[in-house]
Amino acid sequence: MTEHAEPTARWQGRNSDKDVVRTDVWSALESQAVAIGSPWSRIPNFEGAERAAERLAELEIWKRAHIVKSNPDAPQIPVRLRALQEGKLLYTPVPELVADFPFVLLDPEVLARRGIPFEEVAASEGAVRHGQPVQFQEMRPMDLIVVGCVAVTRNGGRIGKGGGFADLELGIFRELGLVPPTTPILTTVHGLQVVDDRRVLMIAHDSPLDWIITPDEVIETRTTYPQPHGVDWESVQADQYRDIPFLVELRQELDRRT
Numbered sequence: 001m002t003e004h005a006e007p008t009a010r011w012q013g014r015n016s017d018k019d020v021v022r023t024d025v026w027s028a029l030e031s032q033a034v035a036i037g038s039p040w041s042r043i044p045n046f047e048g049a050e051r052a053a054e055r056l057a058e059l060e061i062w063k064r065a066h067i068v069k070s071n072p073d074a075p076q077i078p079v080r081l082r083a084l085q086e087g088k089l090l091y092t093p094v095p096e097l098v099a100d101f102p103f104v105l106l107d108p109e110v111l112a113r114r115g116i117p118f119e120e121v122a123a124s125e126g127a128v129r130h131g132q133p134v135q136f137q138e139m140r141p142m143d144l145i146v147v148g149c150v151a152v153t154r155n156g157g158r159i160g161k162g163g164g165f166a167d168l169e170l171g172i173f174r175e176l177g178l179v180p181p182t183t184p185i186l187t188t189v190h191g192l193q194v195v196d197d198r199r200v201l202m203i204a205h206d207s208p209l210d211w212i213i214t215p216d217e218v219i220e221t222r223t224t225y226p227q228p229h230g231v232d233w234e235s236v237q238a239d240q241y242r243d244i245p246f247l248v249e250l251r252q253e254l255d256r257r258t
Contacts, residue, residue: 017201018159018162018200019162021150021151021159021195021199021200022150022151022159022161022162024195025039025044025150025151025192025193025195026039026040026041026044026150028192029044029046029190029192029193032192034046034047034048034190034192035047036049036074036075037074041161042073042161043071043073043074043075043076043148043149043150043160043161044075044150044190044193045073045074045075046075046189046190046192046193047190047215048190048214048215048216049074049075049076049077049078049188049215050078051215051216052078052188052189052213052214052215053076053078053079053081053082053188053213054078054082055213055214055215055218056079056082056186056188056213057082057086059211059213059218061144061184061186061211062144064143065088065143065144066088066089066143067088067089067091067140067141067142067143067144068083068088068089068090068091068142068143068144068145068146069090069091069092069142069144069145069146069173070083070090070091070092070146071092071093071146071147071148071166072092072093072094072095072124072127073124073148074123075148075188075189076146076148076188077122077123078122078188079146079188080092080106080121080122080127081118081119081122084106084108084111084118084121084122085108085118087108087109088108089105089106089107089108089140090105090106090107090108091103091104091105091106091134091139091142092104092106092124092127092131093165093169094128095124095128101133101134101135102134102135102136102169102244103133103134103135103136103139104127104128104131104132104133104134105131105132105134105139106121106127106130106131106132107132110132111130114130116130136172136173136176136178136250137176137253139173139176139178140178141177141178141179141180141183142173142178142179142183143183144183144184144186145170145173145179145183145184145185145186146186146187146188147160147166147170147185147186147187147207147209148160148161148166148187149187149189149193149209150193151193151194151195151199151200152187152189152193152194152195152200152209152212153194153195153196153197153199153200154194154197154212154219154221155197155221155223155224155225156202156208156209156210156221156222156223156224156225157197157200157201157202157206157208157209157225158187158200158202158206158207158208158209159200163240164235164236164237164240166207167205167206167207167228168231168236168240170185170207170228171205171207171228171230171231171232172230172231172250172254174227174228174229174230174231175230175231175254176254181227184210184211185207185208185209185210185211185227186209186210186211186212186213187209187211187212187213188213188214189212189213189214190214190215191214191215191216191217193214194212194214194219202225204228204232205228205231205232205235206225206228207227207228208221208223208225208226208227209221209223210223230254231251231254233251
């Protein structure tokens with residue numbers, strides 16, 4: 001299958017067990033024709049993403065949140081759009097953290113004054129174009145964290161696309177005190193992305209999920225996995241140091257604080 005050949009080149013081999021789960025999920029989304037676009041080698045977009053965002057917006061954890069962080073991927077566009085429409089401050093990262101600044105701040109009041117449609121900045125390209133660039137040290141504590149996932153389990157396990165960006169971001173947030181212990185971590189996924197608990201083994205630097213929202217279901221995981229306290233620098237990959245411009249300098253700054 002031609003779609004199968006493309007994704008296996010990127011990030012494959014870091015964890016063979018997770019590679020198998022990713023392949024199974026991407027294949028299921030594609031074979032059952034619920035993926036929007038190719039699901040391979042990415043956080044897959046899916047039919048029903050808007051409904052999942054609607055279910056999320058019905059939860060008290062969402063209603064109480066004033067500052068939201070969301071991943072920049074396509075399936076979470078409805079989440080980011082709803083956050084802006086409801087007047088929430090929104091942080092979203094530059095995809096793969098490749099710019100000199102890691103995040104942008106999207107303030108709905110500022111965007112409205114500038115006449116920029118929320119629909120435009122809900123997509124990652126528009127967010128980077130129109131958002132306010134911010135460094136980690138300039139960010140405010142967050143009330144709710146939305147991460148992108150390829151596979152999840154009902155006990156809070158999660159697998160990303162393999163680049164390690166979400167866990168790195170969350171580790172840095174914790175080092176800087178930007179994620180209070182009460183901040184929920186959640187995702188929106190298709191039901192086919194929910195796999196058996198035994199298929200995902202979480203390790204020390206992995207951040208588990210508190211909530212999983214699908215188009216058909218809301219899952220409060222009540223996870224027993226511990227949240228990491230910061231960045232596991234020993235797990236940071238050589239290509240992350242190479243490709244993320246600010247990472248070495250940020251590590252040096254954080255080391256000086258300890």
